[in-house]
Amino acid sequence: DTEVTQTPKHLVMGMTNKKSLKCEQHMGHRAMYWYKQKAKKPPELMFVYSYEKLSINESVPSRFSPECPNSSLLNLHLHALQPEDSALYLCASSPWERAGGTKNIQYFGAGTRLSVL
Amino acid sequence: GNSVTQMEGPVTLSEEAFLTINCTYTATGYPSLFWYVQYPGEGLQLLLKATKADDKGSNKGFEATYRKETTSFHLEKGSVQVSDSAVYFCALRQSLQGAQKLVFGQGTRLTINP
Numbered sequence: 001d002t003e004v005t006q007t008p009k010h011l012v013m014g015m016t017n018k019k020s021l022k023c024e025q026h027m028g029h030r031a032m033y034w035y036k037q038k039a040k041k042p043p044e045l046m047f048v049y050s051y052e053k054l055s056i057n058e059s060v061p062s063r064f065s066p067e068c069p070n071s072s073l074l075n076l077h078l079h080a081l082q083p084e085d086s087a088l089y090l091c092a093s094s095p096w097e098r099a100g101g102t103k104n105i106q107y108f109g110a111g112t113r114l115s116v117l
Numbered sequence: 118g119n120s121v122t123q124m125e126g127p128v129t130l131s132e133e134a135f136l137t138i139n140c141t142y143t144a145t146g147y148p149s150l151f152w153y154v155q156y157p158g159e160g161l162q163l164l165l166k167a168t169k170a171d172d173k174g175s176n177k178g179f180e181a182t183y184r185k186e187t188t189s190f191h192l193e194k195g196s197v198q199v200s201d202s203a204v205y206f207c208a209l210r211q212s213l214q215g216a217q218k219l220v221f222g223q224g225t226r227l228t229i230n231p
Contacts, residue, residue, distance in 0.1 A: 056218075
Protein backbone atom coordinates (compact mmCIF):
# COMPACT_ATOMS: atom_id res chain seq x y z
CA ASP A 1 0.00 0.00 0.00
CA THR A 2 1.59 3.26 -1.16
CA GLU A 3 -1.43 5.43 -0.48
CA VAL A 4 -1.61 8.79 1.22
CA THR A 5 -5.23 9.64 2.01
CA GLN A 6 -6.43 13.22 2.40
CA THR A 7 -9.82 14.43 3.61
CA PRO A 8 -11.89 16.26 2.70
CA LYS A 9 -11.39 16.44 -1.07
CA HIS A 10 -13.07 19.84 -1.25
CA LEU A 11 -13.61 22.50 1.39
CA VAL A 12 -15.29 25.87 1.26
CA MET A 13 -14.88 28.14 4.26
CA GLY A 14 -15.45 31.71 5.29
CA MET A 15 -12.72 33.95 6.61
CA THR A 16 -13.96 33.56 10.20
CA ASN A 17 -14.28 29.78 10.14
CA LYS A 18 -12.01 27.19 11.74
CA LYS A 19 -11.47 23.99 9.81
CA SER A 20 -8.96 21.15 9.62
CA LEU A 21 -7.41 19.15 6.82
CA LYS A 22 -6.45 15.56 7.52
CA CYS A 23 -3.82 13.27 6.05
CA GLU A 24 -3.14 9.61 6.77
CA GLN A 25 -0.53 7.08 5.64
CA HIS A 26 0.18 3.51 6.72
CA MET A 27 3.52 2.98 5.03
CA GLY A 28 5.53 3.47 8.21
CA HIS A 29 6.98 6.72 6.90
CA ARG A 30 8.46 8.96 9.57
CA ALA A 31 8.65 12.14 7.47
CA MET A 32 5.43 13.95 6.49
CA TYR A 33 4.89 17.15 4.55
CA TRP A 34 2.32 19.83 3.77
CA TYR A 35 2.46 21.63 0.43
CA LYS A 36 0.37 24.45 -1.03
CA GLN A 37 -0.24 24.51 -4.78
CA LYS A 38 -1.76 27.47 -6.58
CA ALA A 39 -3.23 27.07 -10.05
CA LYS A 40 -0.64 26.49 -12.79
CA LYS A 41 2.21 26.54 -10.27
CA PRO A 42 4.39 23.83 -8.70
CA PRO A 43 3.77 22.77 -5.09
CA GLU A 44 5.37 24.96 -2.43
CA LEU A 45 6.62 23.32 0.74
CA MET A 46 4.93 24.58 3.92
CA PHE A 47 5.89 22.22 6.76
CA VAL A 48 7.96 19.11 7.39
CA TYR A 49 7.45 16.72 10.28
CA SER A 50 10.19 14.32 11.24
CA TYR A 51 9.31 11.62 13.75
CA GLU A 52 6.18 13.55 14.73
CA LYS A 53 8.13 16.72 15.46
CA LEU A 54 7.97 19.87 13.37
CA SER A 55 11.37 20.22 11.73
CA ILE A 56 10.74 22.74 8.96
CA ASN A 57 8.36 25.72 8.79
CA GLU A 58 8.84 27.60 5.53
CA SER A 59 7.77 30.94 7.03
CA VAL A 60 4.10 30.03 6.86
CA PRO A 61 1.60 32.48 8.45
CA SER A 62 0.29 31.46 11.86
CA ARG A 63 -3.26 31.10 10.54
CA PHE A 64 -1.99 27.69 9.36
CA SER A 65 -1.24 25.39 12.29
CA PRO A 66 0.09 21.88 11.64
CA GLU A 67 -0.21 18.97 14.01
CA CYS A 68 1.14 15.43 13.95
CA PRO A 69 -0.73 13.41 16.62
CA ASN A 70 0.96 10.12 15.72
CA SER A 71 3.20 8.56 13.10
CA SER A 72 0.32 7.91 10.67
CA LEU A 73 -1.64 11.15 10.90
CA LEU A 74 -0.99 14.74 9.93
CA ASN A 75 -3.44 17.61 10.36
CA LEU A 76 -3.48 21.17 9.15
CA HIS A 77 -5.66 23.49 11.24
CA LEU A 78 -6.98 26.55 9.47
CA HIS A 79 -8.22 29.74 11.12
CA ALA A 80 -8.99 33.23 9.84
CA LEU A 81 -7.83 32.46 6.32
CA GLN A 82 -7.78 34.96 3.49
CA PRO A 83 -9.16 34.50 -0.04
CA GLU A 84 -5.58 34.30 -1.36
CA ASP A 85 -5.15 31.12 0.69
CA SER A 86 -7.48 29.33 -1.74
CA ALA A 87 -5.40 26.56 -3.28
CA LEU A 88 -4.84 22.81 -3.49
CA TYR A 89 -3.23 21.54 -0.27
CA LEU A 90 -1.16 18.43 -0.71
CA CYS A 91 0.12 16.06 1.91
CA ALA A 92 3.10 13.79 1.29
CA SER A 93 5.20 11.27 3.17
CA SER A 94 8.58 9.62 2.76
CA PRO A 95 10.71 7.05 4.57
CA TRP A 96 13.33 8.28 6.99
CA GLU A 97 16.58 8.50 5.08
CA ARG A 98 19.96 7.63 6.47
CA ALA A 99 22.80 9.88 5.51
CA GLY A 100 23.65 9.22 1.88
CA GLY A 101 20.45 7.30 1.20
CA THR A 102 19.25 7.48 -2.36
CA LYS A 103 16.34 5.13 -2.76
CA ASN A 104 13.37 6.64 -1.00
CA ILE A 105 10.73 8.77 -2.64
CA GLN A 106 7.96 11.08 -1.57
CA TYR A 107 4.37 9.87 -1.99
CA PHE A 108 1.61 12.43 -2.43
CA GLY A 109 -2.06 12.42 -1.57
CA ALA A 110 -4.74 13.63 -3.98
CA GLY A 111 -5.07 16.90 -2.12
CA THR A 112 -7.78 19.06 -0.58
CA ARG A 113 -9.06 21.84 -2.80
CA LEU A 114 -9.75 24.78 -0.49
CA SER A 115 -11.83 27.82 -1.34
CA VAL A 116 -11.91 30.74 1.08
CA LEU A 117 -14.83 33.12 0.60
CA GLY B 118 20.71 27.46 -4.12
CA ASN B 119 19.37 24.43 -5.93
CA SER B 120 16.95 25.03 -8.78
CA VAL B 121 15.18 23.27 -11.65
CA THR B 122 14.29 24.78 -15.00
CA GLN B 123 11.75 23.21 -17.33
CA MET B 124 10.82 24.09 -20.86
CA GLU B 125 7.87 26.42 -20.93
CA GLY B 126 4.54 25.08 -21.99
CA PRO B 127 1.92 24.46 -22.84
CA VAL B 128 2.85 21.69 -25.25
CA THR B 129 0.24 20.37 -27.66
CA LEU B 130 0.87 17.26 -29.75
CA SER B 131 -1.08 14.83 -31.85
CA GLU B 132 -1.52 11.24 -30.72
CA GLU B 133 1.47 9.01 -31.54
CA ALA B 134 3.84 11.97 -31.79
CA PHE B 135 7.29 11.95 -30.14
CA LEU B 136 7.54 13.89 -26.88
CA THR B 137 10.47 15.69 -25.30
CA ILE B 138 10.18 17.92 -22.25
CA ASN B 139 13.47 19.54 -21.32
CA CYS B 140 14.67 19.82 -17.74
CA THR B 141 17.95 21.20 -16.43
CA TYR B 142 19.06 21.65 -12.86
CA THR B 143 21.52 23.57 -10.74
CA ALA B 144 22.68 21.85 -7.59
CA THR B 145 25.55 21.14 -5.28
CA GLY B 146 26.70 17.59 -5.80
CA TYR B 147 24.56 15.00 -7.57
CA PRO B 148 21.01 15.01 -6.26
CA SER B 149 18.39 12.41 -7.10
CA LEU B 150 16.12 13.55 -9.94
CA PHE B 151 12.44 12.88 -10.50
CA TRP B 152 9.60 13.38 -12.92
CA TYR B 153 6.18 13.70 -11.31
CA VAL B 154 2.90 13.82 -13.24
CA GLN B 155 -0.31 15.55 -12.16
CA TYR B 156 -3.53 14.60 -13.90
CA PRO B 157 -6.45 17.06 -13.77
CA GLY B 158 -7.92 17.35 -10.29
CA GLU B 159 -5.39 14.99 -8.72
CA GLY B 160 -2.22 15.05 -6.64
CA LEU B 161 1.28 14.27 -7.87
CA GLN B 162 2.32 10.79 -8.93
CA LEU B 163 5.90 9.71 -9.32
CA LEU B 164 6.52 8.90 -12.98
CA LEU B 165 10.20 7.95 -12.86
CA LYS B 166 13.43 8.68 -11.04
CA ALA B 167 17.21 8.46 -11.33
CA THR B 168 19.59 8.55 -8.40
CA LYS B 169 23.02 8.87 -10.02
CA ALA B 170 24.74 9.98 -13.18
CA ASP B 171 23.93 7.97 -16.34
CA ASP B 172 20.97 6.26 -14.65
CA LYS B 173 17.94 5.92 -16.91
CA GLY B 174 14.53 6.04 -15.29
CA SER B 175 11.61 4.56 -17.21
CA ASN B 176 7.91 3.94 -16.69
CA LYS B 177 4.79 3.68 -18.89
CA GLY B 178 6.87 4.28 -22.03
CA PHE B 179 8.48 7.44 -20.62
CA GLU B 180 12.24 7.66 -20.19
CA ALA B 181 14.75 10.14 -18.79
CA THR B 182 18.52 9.88 -18.42
CA TYR B 183 20.53 11.64 -15.71
CA ARG B 184 23.22 13.60 -17.57
CA LYS B 185 25.69 15.22 -15.21
CA GLU B 186 27.75 16.72 -18.06
CA THR B 187 24.81 18.82 -19.19
CA THR B 188 23.00 18.84 -15.80
CA SER B 189 19.88 17.63 -17.58
CA PHE B 190 17.08 15.12 -17.11
CA HIS B 191 14.92 15.41 -20.22
CA LEU B 192 11.67 13.44 -20.40
CA GLU B 193 10.92 11.51 -23.60
CA LYS B 194 8.23 9.23 -24.96
CA GLY B 195 8.19 7.72 -28.40
CA SER B 196 4.44 7.69 -29.02
CA VAL B 197 2.11 9.73 -26.82
CA GLN B 198 -1.53 8.96 -26.11
CA VAL B 199 -4.48 11.15 -25.24
CA SER B 200 -4.30 9.72 -21.70
CA ASP B 201 -0.83 11.29 -21.27
CA SER B 202 -2.42 14.74 -21.13
CA ALA B 203 -1.34 16.15 -17.76
CA VAL B 204 1.11 18.53 -16.10
CA TYR B 205 4.65 17.21 -15.75
CA PHE B 206 7.04 18.41 -13.04
CA CYS B 207 10.77 17.82 -12.97
CA ALA B 208 12.25 17.87 -9.46
CA LEU B 209 15.45 17.32 -7.53
CA ARG B 210 15.71 16.12 -3.97
CA GLN B 211 17.60 17.84 -1.18
CA SER B 212 18.18 15.85 1.99
CA LEU B 213 17.00 17.57 5.17
CA GLN B 214 18.50 15.65 8.08
CA GLY B 215 16.55 12.48 7.36
CA ALA B 216 13.60 14.17 5.70
CA GLN B 217 13.81 15.69 2.22
CA LYS B 218 12.85 18.73 0.23
CA LEU B 219 11.75 18.49 -3.37
CA VAL B 220 12.70 21.43 -5.57
CA PHE B 221 10.28 21.56 -8.49
CA GLY B 222 10.45 23.11 -11.92
CA GLN B 223 7.54 25.27 -13.01
CA GLY B 224 5.71 22.39 -14.68
CA THR B 225 4.86 21.72 -18.31
CA ARG B 226 1.24 21.27 -19.34
CA LEU B 227 0.91 18.63 -22.05
CA THR B 228 -2.19 18.22 -24.19
CA ILE B 229 -2.50 15.34 -26.64
CA ASN B 230 -5.12 15.63 -29.36
CA PRO B 231 -6.66 12.54 -30.97
